[in-house]
Amino acid sequence: DIHMTQSPSTLSASVGDRVTITCRASQSISSWLAWYQQIPGKAPKLLIYKTSTLESGVPSRFSGSGSGTEFTLTISSLQPDDFATYYCQQYNSYSQYTFGQGTKLEIK
Amino acid sequence: EVQLVESGGGLVKPGGSLRLSCAASGFTFRNAWMSWVRQAPGKGLEWVGRIKSKTDGGTSDYAAPVKGRFTISRDDSINTVYLQMTGLKTEDTAVYYCCTTGVTGTEFNYWGQGTLVTASS
Numbered sequence: 289d290i291h292m293t294q295s296p297s298t299l300s301a302s303v304g305d306r307v308t309i310t311c312r313a314s315q316s317i318s319s320w321l322a323w324y325q326q327i328p329g330k331a332p333k334l335l336i337y338k339t340s341t342l343e344s345g346v347p348s349r350f351s352g353s354g355s356g357t358e359f360t361l362t363i364s365s366l367q368p369d370d371f372a373t374y375y376c377q378q379y380n381s382y383s384q385y386t387f388g389q390g391t392k393l394e395i396k
Numbered sequence: 397e398v399q400l401v402e403s404g405g406g407l408v409k410p411g412g413s414l415r416l417s418c419a420a421s422g423f424t425f426r427n428a429w430m431s432w433v434r435q436a437p438g439k440g441l442e443w444v445g446r447i448k449s450k451t452d453g454g455t456s457d458y459a460a461p462v463k464g465r466f467t468i469s470r471d472d473s474i475n476t477v478y479l480q481m482t483g484l485k486t487e488d489t490a491v492y493y494c495c496t497t498g499v500t501g502t503e504f505n506y507w508g509q510g511t512l513v514t515a516s517s
Contacts, residue, residue, distance in 0.1 A: 332507055338500055343505065
């Protein structure tokens with residue numbers, strides 16, 4: 289099984305900051321990596337898929353990059369609505385999907 | 397507008413069974429791959445399983461913790477996907493979300509609001 293590890297688990301930042309969340313896979317997952325945002329009490333929202341493709345309607349301050357086993361989500365200038373929990377998710381050739389454990393982005 | 401509405405959650409004793417439903421609208425359901433993702437209280441997201449469209453074979457895949465106990469099925473005539481859960485364990489307690497998979501088949505682009513399943517004596 290492929291295991292996904294996000295870092296950090298918690299991140300404190302201020303409005304306007306640039307932040308980066310890292311997701312590492314236990315083995316290469318090609319480019320099938322997605323990122324989600326979840327606000328407490330709500331369903332997750334897809335932000336980015338296939339490593340770097342922005343989902344329709346998602347602000348351009350969100351971007352994704354990476355390959356192989358290391359991937360990043362970057363928010364270029366934090367807005368108040370961005371304080372939430374973020375999850376990465378991979379898909380592999382064995383038709384299995386796995387999520388990272390999540391990164392909680394808090395207001396400093 | 398895409399809508400996914402889950403139902404059927406509730407309290408069930410360990411060892412019991414429950415069937416969740418997800419009614420879909422706003423897209424061509426018969427062409428969609430549908431998944432279930434769960435989230436235990438205060439925990440992260442966990443993929444449960446996925447069913448492909450009938451045109452893509454209609455097959456299902458499951459996560460290891462539920463394989464052999466959970467079954468996903470679909471009724472394209474009423475735009476509904478089901479999650480049949482048997483042999484429920486306390487660790488199956490979670491909010492269960494119904495999702496569509498996106499254009500690449502590797503991400504979840506639309507989510508329902510979730511339904512809570514509690515397995516407890």
